[in-house]
Structure formats: structure tokens, C-alpha cells
Amino acid sequence: MSDYEILVENAKKFHGGLCPGIVMGTRMTIAAMKELGLDPKERSRDLIVYVEIDRCMTDAVQAITGCSLGHRSLKYVDYGKFAATFINMKTGKAVRVSSVEDRSKDPEDQTMEEAIEKLATMPEEELLKLEEVQMEVPENDIPGFPKQKAVCSKCGERIMDGRDVIVDGNVLCKACAKGPYYKSI
Numbered sequence: 001m002s003d004y005e006i007l008v009e010n011a012k013k014f015h016g017g018l019c020p021g022i023v024m025g026t027r028m029t030i031a032a033m034k035e036l037g038l039d040p041k042e043r044s045r046d047l048i049v050y051v052e053i054d055r056c057m058t059d060a061v062q063a064i065t066g067c068s069l070g071h072r073s074l075k076y077v078d079y080g081k082f083a084a085t086f087i088n089m090k091t092g093k094a095v096r097v098s099s100v101e102d103r104s105k106d107p108e109d110q111t112m113e114e115a116i117e118k119l120a121t122m123p124e125e126e127l128l129k130l131e132e133v134q135m136e137v138p139e140n141d142i143p144g145f146p147k148q149k150a151v152c153s154k155c156g157e158r159i160m161d162g163r164d165v166i167v168d169g170n171v172l173c174k175a176c177a178k179g180p181y182y183k184s185i
């Protein structure tokens with residue numbers, strides 16, 4: 001079995017089904033990891049991935065690499081783009097992989113199975129663009145023991161990893177400083 005055949009199964013299981021995004025994410029992950037000199041079938045503690053979308057593709061990245069929010073090795077950048085940057089923290093090499101496949105020319109009556117088959121078999125250069133990029137992971141974003149801790153002077157909640165802000169000399173959490181994303185009732 002090819003790396004793709006093995007790994008797409010892991011991604012499918014994690015996601016709860018097979019779809020074009022899972023195929024895309026699997027191929028992206030394999031291509032980027034190989035470019036970084038890593039074996040996509042082996043989990044690397046040195047890998048950090050910045051994903052640019054919160055859709056199916058991202059589940060494939062997580063399932064295959066083992067990178068997750070909880071391990072601080074998966075970062076979400078809300079660009080809404082089918083792309084991700086893989087960083088080998090050991091070597092410092094970073095590769096951004098993005099989808100260049102043009103689905104606008106696909107027949108309108110194309111079934112999901114046909115779309116999956118097309119994405120799975122398409123030559124890599126028609127599907128993906130790989131570019132080496134420079135990435136500096138901020139100190140407070142690196143996995144491991146927290147370097148900064150604070151307590152909000154207004155709500156009293158703990159704030160990890162330097163996410164606190166100083167307003168008029170007071171330590172505040174972002175919710176208290178800028179207003180929360182939720183509404184208290």
C-alpha cells in the first residue's frame with residue numbers, strides 16, 4: 001500500500017468519513033512532510049502546523065501528523081484558505097502547501113465519489129503548490145512549559161502564555177479588555 005492509501009484511512013477514521021477535503025488534506029500533509037525530510041507515517045514531536053482553514057482538510061492534517069491544539073502543535077490562522085504551513089522545529093525549515101487545483105472546470109453533475117477520485121489521482125504539481133517560507137514561531141506559542149502566566153485584575157481568571165494585556169497599568173484578559181465573543185446573561 002502507498003503512503004497515501006494508508007494515511008487517507010487514518011484521516012477518514014478521524015473525520016468520520018471520506019470527502020474531498022480529507023483527500024486534499026492527506027495529500028498536502030504527505031507532500032509537506034516529505035519536503036521537510038519527515039516520514040509522514042511517523043509522528044514527529046518537532047512538527048508544528050499552521051492551518052489556514054477550519055474545514056475537513058484540517059482534520060486530515062491533525063489525524064496524520066498528530067498535531068493538535070491541545071499539544072500546541074496545531075495553530076489556526078483564520079484565512080479561509082486551503083493551505084497550511086508545516087515547520088520542522090529541529091531544522092527550522094518551513095514549507096507552505098496550498099491547493100492550486102481549479103474545481104471551476106469540474107462538470108456540474110460531478111459526484112462526490114468522482115471528485116474524491118480526481119483529487120486522489122491528480123499529479124501533485126497540478127494539485128498543490130509547495131513553497132519554502134520563513135517562519136518564526138513566537139516564544140509564547142511554542143509547545144512545552146508555559147513561560148508566562150497572569151491573572152486578570154477584573155474577572156480573576158487565569159491567563160496563560162502572554163495573552164494578557166495591560167490597560168492603564170492593569171493586567172486584563174482579552175475579554176475584559178476588548179469585550180468577549182459571548183454575551184453574559
Ligand SMILES: [Zn+2]
Nearest residue numbers: 019021022056
Ligand atoms: Zn469532510
Ligand SMILES: [Zn+2]
Nearest residue numbers: 152155173176
Ligand atoms: Zn478578565
